[in-house]
Amino acid sequence: MLLTYHRLGGLGIALWAVTIFVCLFLLVPIVFIAALSFGASQWLIFPPPGWTLRWYRELAADPRWLEAALTSAKVGFLSAALSVLLGLMASFALVRGRFPGRNLLKALFLTPMVLPVIVFAVAVYALFLRIGLNGTLLGFVLAHTVLAFPFAVIPIVNSLEGFDKSIEDAAVLCGASPLQAKLKITLPAIRIGLFSAAIFAFLISWDEVVVAIFMASPDLQTLPVRIWGALRQDLTPVIAAASTILVAFTLLVMAAAALVRRRISRCPRPSFPSAACARPTEPSSPPTMCRWRSPRASSSPSSAPRDRASRPRSTRWRASTSRPRATSCCAARP
Numbered sequence: 001m002l003l004t005y006h007r008l009g010g011l012g013i014a015l016w017a018v019t020i021f022v023c024l025f026l027l028v029p030i031v032f033i034a035a036l037s038f039g040a041s042q043w044l045i046f047p048p049p050g051w052t053l054r055w056y057r058e059l060a061a062d063p064r065w066l067e068a069a070l071t072s073a074k075v076g077f078l079s080a081a082l083s084v085l086l087g088l089m090a091s092f093a094l095v096r097g098r099f100p101g102r103n104l105l106k107a108l109f110l111t112p113m114v115l116p117v118i119v120f121a122v123a124v125y126a127l128f129l130r131i132g133l134n135g136t137l138l139g140f141v142l143a144h145t146v147l148a149f150p151f152a153v154i155p156i157v158n159s160l161e162g163f164d165k166s167i168e169d170a171a172v173l174c175g176a177s178p179l180q181a182k183l184k185i186t187l188p189a190i191r192i193g194l195f196s197a198a199i200f201a202f203l204i205s206w207d208e209v210v211v212a213i214f215m216a217s218p219d220l221q222t223l224p225v226r227i228w229g230a231l232r233q234d235l236t237p238v239i240a241a242a243s244t245i246l247v248a249f250t251l252l253v254m255a256a257a258a259l260v261r262r263r264i265s266r267c268p269r270p271s272f273p274s275a276a277c278a279r280p281t282e283p284s285s286p287p288t289m290c291r292w293r294s295p296r297a298s299s300s301p302s303s304a305p306r307d308r309a310s311r312p313r314s315t316r317w318r319a320s321t322s323r324p325r326a327t328s329c330c331a332a333r334p
Contacts, residue, residue: 030247037240044235055237065242068226075137075222076205079144080152083201084194086145087152094153095160113150117210120147125214135217143211148201155200159193160186192264199257203250 032046037055039048059065094106112120124143125134133139163186171181187194209224216225223246230239 033240033247034244037237037244039237039240042236044237044240055241058238059241059245062238064221065223065226068221068223069245071137071140071220072206072222072224075140075144076202078141079148079205080198080201082141082145083148083152084156084198087149087156087197087201088194090149090153091156091160094157096165109153110150112147117147121211121214124211128215134215135220137220140212140215140220140222143215144205144208145201147208147211148204151200151204152197155193155196156190159190163189192261195257195261195264199253203253206253207246207250 035048036044036046038051038053039045040050040052040054041048090109094102094109124146128134128139128143133142167189168181168185171185172178176184207224208222209228212222212225213228216222221229223242227239227242227246230236230242
C-alpha cells in the first residue's frame with residue numbers, strides 16, 4: 001500500500017507546520033530588511049514610522065556604492081566563466097577518464113564545499129600576499145573561482161553521466177573529429193548543466209563576504225565588503241537599502257535562470273545521426289521469390305520433361321507458399 005498525503009493523518013499536519021515555519025524563518029528577515037530600507041526614520045526602527053525613498057537616493061548618489069556593485073558584478077561574471085570552463089574539463093576527466101585515484105581527485109575538487117571558509121580565506125590571504133595578488137581584481141577572481149568550482153563541477157558531472165556517449169561515437173564514425181563531436185553533439189546536450197553551473201558560480205561569488213574581506217583593499221571592494229565596512233562605522237538605513245538591492249538582484253537572477261532553463265529544456269535537441277549517416281531505406285515491397293512449376297498435365301514429377309527442348313513454353317512460376325501467386329509469367333530456368 002502506497003503512503004500518500006491523505007493517509008498521513010496528524011503527521012501530514014505536522015509536515016505542513018514545519019514547512020510554514022521554515023518559509024517564515026527564511027522570508028521574514030528579507031521582508032524586515034526591505035521594510036527598513038523604505039523607513040522614514042534615520043534609525044533602524046520597525047515598524048517604520050513612515051515611508052520614503054531617501055535612502056535609495058543617497059545610495060545612488062554615493063559613487064563608492066556603485067563602484068562596489070560594479071566590482072561584484074565583474075568578479076562574479078569572470079569567476080563564473082572561469083569556473084564553468086575548468087569544471088567542464090574536470091568533469092570530462094572524472095566521467096570519461098579511467099585512472100587510479102579518480103575518486104580521490106573528485107573528493108579533492110569538492111574540498112572547498114566542506115572546508116571552513118575562514119580557514120580557506122586565511123590560506124588564500126597568506127599566499128596571495130606573498131605573490132602580490134592581494135587587493136587585485138585577478139586575486140578576487142582566482143579566489144572566488146576556487147570557491148565556486150565545486151558548484152560548477154557537480155551539475156556538469158551529473159549532465160555528462162546522463163548523456164549517451166554512443167551518440168558522440170556515432171558522430172566520430174560519420175567523419176567528425178572528436179573535438180567537433182564534443183562541440184556540436186555533447187555540449188548542446190548538456191547545456192542545462194552548463195547553465196546551472198554558471199548560475200551557481202555567479203551567485204557564490206556575488207554573495208561571498210569572508211574571502212572578499214581578506215582580499216579587499218581601500219580601492220577595490222565588493223558590495224558585501226562595502227556593507228560590512230558600513231556596518232562597522234554606522235548603522236543607517238542606507239545599509240538596509242544596499243542589502244535589499246543585493247537580495248533583490250539575487251532573486252532576480254534566480255528567477256531569470258529558472259525561466260531560461262525552462263526555455264532551454266523545451267528546445268529540441270540536435271537530432272543524430274544525420275541523413276548522410278543514416279542507413280539507406282529498404283524497399284517497401286521485396287521482390288517475390290518464385291519457383292518453377294511443372295505443367296498441370298503432368299501427374300507426377302517423373303513424367304516432367306527433363307531436356308530443355310521438350311519443355312512446354314507455357315510454364316508458370318508460382319510464388320512460395322507464404323506469398324500470393326505471381327501474376328506474370330517468367331521464363332523457366334534451365
